[in-house]
Amino acid sequence: MDNRFMQDYLVRVTSKDGLLRGMAAVTTGIVAEVCQKQQTDITATVALGRLLTGGVLLGCLLKGKQRLAVMVEGNGPLGKLSVETDAAGRVRGTIRNPIAGLPPKDGRFDVAGAIGRAGFLHVWKDLGLKDPYQSMVQLQTSEIAEDLAWYLTSSEQIPSSVSLGVELDNEAQVAAAGGLLVQSLPPGDEQQVEHIIRRLQQLPPVTSLLRNGTFPEQILSQVFGEVDFGIQQRVPLEFYCPCHEEQIEAMLRAMGAGELKQLVKEQEQVEVVCEYCRSRYQFDSARINFWLNESLD
Numbered sequence: 612m613d614n615r616f617m618q619d620y621l622v623r624v625t626s627k628d629g630l631l632r633g634m635a636a637v638t639t640g641i642v643a644e645v646c647q648k649q650q651t652d653i654t655a656t657v658a659l660g661r662l663l664t665g666g667v668l669l670g671c672l673l674k675g676k677q678r679l680a681v682m683v684e685g686n687g688p689l690g691k692l693s694v695e696t697d698a699a700g701r702v703r704g705t706i707r708n709p710i711a712g713l714p715p716k717d718g719r720f721d722v723a724g725a726i727g728r729a730g731f732l733h734v735w736k737d738l739g740l741k742d743p744y745q746s747m748v749q750l751q752t753s754e755i756a757e758d759l760a761w762y763l764t765s766s767e768q769i770p771s772s773v774s775l776g777v778e779l780d781n782e783a784q785v786a787a788a789g790g791l792l793v794q795s796l797p798p799g800d801e802q803q804v805e806h807i808i809r810r811l812q813q814l815p816p817v818t819s820l821l822r823n824g825t826f827p828e829q830i831l832s833q834v835f836g837e838v839d840f841g842i843q844q845r846v847p848l849e850f851y852c853p854c855h856e857e858q859i860e861a862m863l864r865a866m867g868a869g870e871l872k873q874l875v876k877e878q879e880q881v882e883v884v885c886e887y888c889r890s891r892y893q894f895d896s897a898r899i900n901f902w903l904n905e906s907l908d
Contacts, residue, residue: 617637617639617821617824617826618637618640618847619636619637619638619639619640619641619847619848619849620636620637620700620827620845620846620847620848621634621635621636621667621668621671621700621827621845621846621848622634622635622636622827622828622831622842622844622845622846623671623842623843623844623846624828624831624835624840624841624842624843625840625841625843626803626835626838626839626840627839627840627841628800629796630795630796630798630799630800630803631793631794631795631796631800631803631807631835631838631840632793632794632796633791633792633793633794633831633834633835633840634668634671634791634792634793635789635790635791635792635817635827635828635830635831636664636667636668636671636789636790636791636827636848637787637788637789637821637826637827638660638663638664638667638788638789638790638848639785639786639787639788639789639821640848640850641663641667641702641788641848641849641850642656642659642660642663642664642777642785642788643784643785643788644850645659645660645663645703645704645850646659646660646785648887648888648889649704649705649706649709650709651706651709651710652709652710652711652712653720653779653783654711654712654713654715654720654721654722654725655689655706655708655709655710655711655725656777656779656783656785657720657722657777657779658689658692658706658711658720658722658725658726658755659692659704659706660777660785660788661722661754661755661756661775661776661777661790662681662683662692662694662704662755663694663702663704663788664775664776664777664788664789664790665681665694665755665756665759665773665775665790666679666681666694666695666696666702666704667696667700667702667790667848668759668773668790668791668792669681669696669734669759669792670696670697670698670700670702671698671700671844671846673696673697673698673736673738674698675698675739676697676698676739677697677698677736677737677738677739678695678696678697678698678736678737679695679696679697679734679735679736679737680693680694680695680696680733680734680735680736681693681694681732681733681734681735681759682694682732682733682734682735683726683730683731683732683733683750683753683755683758684730684731684733685726685727685728685729685730685731685750685753686727686728686729686730687711687723687724687725687726687727687728687730687753688708688710688711688712688713688725688727689706689707689708689709689711689725689726689727690706690707690708691706691707692704692705692706692707692726693705693706695887699846700846700847700848700849701848701849701850701851702848702849702850702851703850703851703852703887703888704887705886705887711724711725713725722753722754722755723752723753723754724753726750726753726755727750727753728750728753729750730749730750730753731747731748731749731750732747732748732749732750732758732759732761732762733745733746733747734746734747734762734766746762746766746767748761748762748765748766755775756773756774756775756790757773759771759773759775760772760773763794769794769795769796770794770795770799770804771792771793771794771795772791772792772793772794772807772808772811773790773791773792774790774791774792774811774814774816774817775789775790775791775817776788776789776790776816776817776818777818778816778818778819778822786818786822787818787819787821787822788818788821789817789818789821789827790817791817791830791831791834793807793811793834795807803838806836806838807834807835807838810833810834810835810836811834814830814833814834817830820833828842850888852885852887852888852890854885854887854888854890856892859883859885859892860894862883863881863883863894863899863902864902868903871899871902871903872903874899875896875899875900875903878896879895879896880893880894880895880896881893881894881895881896881899882894
């Protein structure tokens with residue numbers, strides 16, 4: 612089965628004893644759409660695709676209208692990669708420099724080299740409280756999966772294993788993308804954890820499973836083995852960008868009269884391009900002058 616015909620979705624399961632939690636997702640469509648909008652080269656596609664998948668895995672732990680953003684910023688050619696998602700499985704992503712310009716290394720895409728060995732992983736959560744939750748950890752491998760696992764284990768104190776993959780076809784198009792997250796919940800069961808670790812070590816790459824038509828539920832069954840679990844939720848995933856003209860207008864108005872006057876002086880038409888969806892918003896000088904006159908009234 613060609614994974615490109617499998618709808619993007621995520622499954623979350625919990626063991627019957629409540630000591631293990633697992634999430635698996637297929638993200639092929641989202642990764643292809645976002646990377647097409649961002650015009651990424653092959654290495655940047657794999658890097659951004661991994662972060663998009665990692666973002667939706669973390670996002671499935673949210674509730675209601677909660678939102679999450681995860682950002683990776685290193686000293687490599689890609690600069691900053693950002694992903695935003697919510698509890699409803701909506702996700703968007705962007706990358707500062709979409710051309711890594713790095714060839715594969717030892718038969719693998721050089722994601723670590725493209726991101727850079729020195730840098731940070733930032734996580735921001737809007738949990739509906741007065742202030743957002745923010746956390747930052749140093750990059751461990753710059754391969755993204757290991758860095759997310761380190762963040763979950765060190766900052767959230769939840770021992771976690773993360774697997775993320777993006778596979779390209781012979782034409783450098785996204786053929787399969789997906790990921791897996793398994794967590795040990797307190798108080799934990801050391802024997803169970805060792806069992807899961809062995810199962811994970813024997814598991815083929817997630818993208819290989821997806822290319823062969825294995826669904827997220829089946830991937831989790833292979834990981835959990837004889838550990839009994841129940842499906843908590845299935846979440847359809849989609850690219851979503853909430854930008855709109857009124858939002859862009861408010862942003863421009865917030866620049867202040869001085870900067871707006873300078874914009875009108877320099878160009879007849881101001882164009883703003885959304886960094887996520889690449890939608891273009893155009894405002895002519897007459898409209899901007901109308902705002903300026905409004906502010907004087």
